[in-house]
Amino acid sequence: MKTEQIYGNKLISKEQMERDILEFIEIWYNRKRRHSALDYKTIEEFWKQKNNFKNVA
Template sequence: MLYHKKYKTREDAHRDIFWYIEVFYNRKRRHQALGYLTPAEFKRNGGKLFPIKQTVQS
């Protein structure tokens, strides 16, 4: 975990934090702009959003 690690330089901390955000976190979390899909799900779907289901009100 990042918060338990002591870094010798600011550059070392920056590298680990960047990796965590860009590689680990952003690839696993769901993104509103991608229709609440993870980037991996979005890519598997050919870069297209799933059709939005609409409810019909009577």
């Protein structure tokens, strides 16, 4: 992220940089990375599995 967002975009405003970083964290990092608390599943995988169990009962 640092290389692509910060060093690759030296001419964008501080506000745009803050939006880009927030978007990266909220959309990619939090949804795509694997969480140890979720048995090393992504949030999307966890919710899909939980919804599958809900439909079985």
